[in-house]
Amino acid sequence: MxxxxxxxxxxxxxxxxxxxxxxxxxxxxxxxxxxxxxxxxxxxxxxxxxxxxxxxxxxxxxxxxxxxxxxxxxxxxxxxxxxxxxxxxxxxxxxxxxxxxxKLEGAAELSPGVEHCEEVGRMLARMHLAGRDFAPHQPNLRSLGWWTETVPAIVPFVSGAQRDLLVSELAHQTRFFGSHDYAALPGGPCHCDLFRDNVLFAPAEPGTGHRVRLGGFFDFYFAGCDKWLFDVAVTVNDWCIELATGQLDRVRLEAMLRAYQTVRPFTREECLHWNDMLRAGAYRFWVSRLYDFYLPRAAAMLQPHDPAHFERVLLARLTAASTPHAFSLCN
The missing domain is CATH 3.30.200.20 (Phosphorylase Kinase; domain 1)
Structure with missing residues (x-):
């Protein structure tokens, strides 16, 4: 870092x-x-x-x-x-x-293919299940409560359209988080930041039939107890998109979700609220990147991320929500 x-x-x-x-x-x-x-x-x-x-x-x-x-x-x-x-x-x-x-073995893959997404999906589900008997509880510190506190600090720096989107999406997520369906979503310890640069891959061992081998997940310092679907959405929003547009790449998306469900099938409530959680995952990182961009801390080596990227991702998810044939989690 x-x-x-x-x-x-x-x-x-x-x-x-x-x-x-x-x-x-x-x-x-x-x-x-x-x-x-x-x-x-x-x-x-x-x-x-x-x-x-x-x-x-x-x-x-x-x-x-x-x-x-x-x-x-x-x-x-x-x-x-x-x-x-x-x-x-x-x-x-x-x-x-x-x-x-x-230190884990391997290197990050910033241009992932189907096999990379499959490996991540399977291991993410294994990680979720492995955390079920972990007794300590720490909430996700960058969830709704943090968004509610942070957005007012960002609003003076952004344009009218961005301000309207920040406020309207916060209202939507507040309603979603307060719903009975949200309460019914399964959860536990989550990584909450499983981007491409937080996963390592190593060459596959001979005779396995695979081209890549997962070296591991790292940088757990945004981890917290949250809904597992939020962790999946955050991961998909980075691994399974076209970076230039924020649009979902259906081939990588389906590969990751199929692989995840071979270990842990999704529940009815998760299937119903997939796009709501994709929006939540995009919103979380748009807010944090806006905050880091406009209210940065001093550092010897500092490279703030572009907030516009997750604004595009969020807008793409909002467009998908109004599309009659939008991708369903449980197709």
Whole structure:
């Protein structure tokens, strides 16, 4: 992620005394993203990622790290937090919580095909089911409550048409979230940010008949307990679209949803409200990108995302909602 907190060699040397990871071979900042300070860390024991958390507090962080440990123990490929010498999964660095996790194998695929979408769909369903017996509860901190608080701060910066869309969609989602059908949607721990750059792929093993192998899901620091359908919608809105227009790509979409349902079939309520949740997923990221664009924080390496992208995605979902033959979740 963007480097907000600079970690020097002296800082790293003192920090590594709390871990049994051998000697440091390489250490460098990761420039992509806008939320935390991340660094690649290579030691004589292996490859890791050091994260300094810029917003999450020491009280909030255990949910995310414990969830990752839980999923890793259930054979879901995710970064596994490394315990310190005191047994804790994080410590304080420059007054901020920080942790070391294992580095996954593979590289991101920014131009995914059908097989990539199938792999992600299956693993996302496995992840949802694996989280059912995870006891701690942390709500999705970027859900309706955050939208309601944040939109008034954004409104002064945007055009009249954008202002009208922000307000009208917030009203729609408020009604949806307050409905009996929404309450009936199944849920549990969700990634909530499973974009293309948060998934890694490695070459498939010989003899499997596959071209790619899922290396794993990472960057769980927007995770929270939410409706599983929201997690699917967020994922589809990035993996299964034409980036230039925001329109859904039916071939990739159907591949991902079919693969997901081989592990966990969708419920009646999920089928009825698929487009509502696609809109919610688009709205969440339009609001957050507008906020980061107009009210940014200082950082040593900062590359804010273009808010217009998710405005296009949301408008495409609104158009689909009024189309007689719009794609149904349970076709």
């Amino acid at each position: 963007a480097v907000f907190t600079v970690v020097t060699e002296a800082d790293l040397s003192a920090w590594m005394r709390h871990y049994d990871l051998g000697d440091v071979v390489d250490f460098r900042g990761i420039s992509s993203g806008i939320e935390n300070s991340n660094f690649f860390l290579t030691t004589t024991r292996g490859d890791y990622v050091l994260t300094v958390f810029e917003k999450l507090t020491a009280e909030q962080l255990p949910f995310y790290l414990d969830l990752m440990r839980h999923l890793a123990s259930h054979s879901v490929p995710v970064p596994d937090p490394v315990p310190r010498d005191d047994g804790m999964l994080f410590g304080m660095l420059h007054g901020k919580p920080a942790a070391i996790v294992t």
